[in-house]
Amino acid sequence: MVDLNSDLGEGLGVWSLGQDLAMFDLVTSANLACGFHAGDPGVMRRSLRLAVEKGVAVGAHPGYPDLSGFGRRDMALTPEEIVDSVVYQIGALQALGRAEGALVRYVKPHGALYNRAAVDAKVAAAVVAATVQAMKGAGSAPVLVAMAGSAMAVEAERAGLRLVPEVFADRAYDEAGRLVGRGVPGAVITDPAAVGARVVRMVRDGEVETIGGGRVAVTAGTICLHGDTPGAASLARAVRKALLDAGVRVKAFA
Numbered sequence: 001m002v003d004l005n006s007d008l009g010e011g012l013g014v015w016s017l018g019q020d021l022a023m024f025d026l027v028t029s030a031n032l033a034c035g036f037h038a039g040d041p042g043v044m045r046r047s048l049r050l051a052v053e054k055g056v057a058v059g060a061h062p063g064y065p066d067l068s069g070f071g072r073r074d075m076a077l078t079p080e081e082i083v084d085s086v087v088y089q090i091g092a093l094q095a096l097g098r099a100e101g102a103l104v105r106y107v108k109p110h111g112a113l114y115n116r117a118a119v120d121a122k123v124a125a126a127v128v129a130a131t132v133q134a135m136k137g138a139g140s141a142p143v144l145v146a147m148a149g150s151a152m153a154v155e156a157e158r159a160g161l162r163l164v165p166e167v168f169a170d171r172a173y174d175e176a177g178r179l180v181g182r183g184v185p186g187a188v189i190t191d192p193a194a195v196g197a198r199v200v201r202m203v204r205d206g207e208v209e210t211i212g213g214g215r216v217a218v219t220a221g222t223i224c225l226h227g228d229t230p231g232a233a234s235l236a237r238a239v240r241k242a243l244l245d246a247g248v249r250v251k252a253f254a
Contacts, residue, residue, distance in 0.1 A: 001249040002203050003164070003222035004239065005029040005145070007061055007110065009047030010038035010070075010227060018227035024050050026236035028252040029057040029222065031108045031145075034089030037063030037071025044093060048100040057252040058102050059145065062089035062130075063110030071111040072182070079126040082113070086130035094134070105254035106164065107131045108145035109152075115179065117152040124151035128159045143254060148219035149177070164253050165219040167202045169195050169239055170229045172211040177218070180211050187211070188229060195235050196242030199223055203248055222253055 008024070009032040010017045017038065024030065032047050033039030039047075051058045063071030065085060077085070086109070094104045109117055109127055117124040128144065135142035141162045146152035148165035156163045172180040172187050180187040189195055202208050203220045210216055225236050243250055 001251050002220055002243065003028050003253040004225065004236065004243075004250050005031055005059070005108070005166075005222050006225050006227045006232070006236070007031045007033070008227045009033045009043050009061075011043045012038055012040055012067070019233045020047065020050070020227065022233035023225075023227055023236060024054045024056055026233065026240060027056060027225070028250055029059055029106075029254065031059045031061035031110075032093060033110070034060055034062050034093045036065045036085065036089055037067065037069075037110055041092075041096065045096050045100060048093075048097050048102040052100060052102050057105050057254040058093075058097060059106040059108050059143075059254070060090040060093045060104050060134075061108055061110045062086045062113070064113050066112075071113065074112045074116055079122050082123060082126035083130045083133070086113075086127060087134045090130070090134035104135075106143035106145055107135065108166070114146075114152075118147055118150035118178070121151045121155065124155040127152060128155040128161060131156075131161060132159055145222060147177075165221040166224055167199075167208070167218045167220040167222075168224045168226075169199045170225055170232075170235055173208050173216055173218075175210050175212055175214050175216065177216040184211070190230050190235070192231070192234050192238035195225075196238040199239050200242050200246045200248070203243065204246060
């Protein structure tokens with residue numbers, strides 16, 4: 001059994017991004033933008049409403065305060081600034097979620113914040129601290145989505161959070177098991193057949209082929225398909241079919 005998540009609700013005002021309507025029918029968990037890299041109160045509320053309607057689990061997807069760069073540019077924020085900004089974003093989604101009858105069940109950082117927290121212990125600790133502060137009182141251990149073996153995973157374990165290890169269906173890995181930068185040719189994988197096959201291998205065999213042709217070990221508790229990847233809905237359909245054909249159930253972890 002494995003979860004299928006996607007970064008959704010990443011429109012802003014009159015601008016839309018990705019194929020949210022189709023993706024809500026295909027994923028089991030939705031990482032919703034919280035206003036700093038994308039999303040606004042209206043987009044957030046409509047996304048929460050859709051999640052409730054489709055029976056999709058909701059997670060907060062906080063990022064750096066970088067609308068023009070879509071949160072994919074690294075920023076030199078202090079740990080204190082990261083804690084405050086992440087708590088703020090989670091809280092905004094929680095408030096709108098209460099209005100729509102949707103519970104925010106987990107946290108998954110976005111873009112450059114996720115990538116920095118994967119390798120920087122101080123940033124990872126700040127993200128974990130913010131998750132604990134914003135999600136405490138929910139009746140169970142706060143849940144964080146991160147790559148297994150990352151600095152964020154280490155800090156989550158230290159703080160007693162429940163970690164859901166994540167793999168990426170549509171992104172290439174390097175020989176160290178990190179995601180290849182988006183500017184590198186081949187970093188984003190858009191062929192449905194290739195994506196479906198690699199996901200089954202990640203879930204069943206615990207490994208993925210690197211961009212250089214090698215293999216690295218991965219742990220797949222949830223599979224990410226980026227909502228803004230070209231043909232995201234087609235990729236999601238291919239992934240679901242490949243998993244089901246391989247005897248793997250697709251179900252929300254939360």
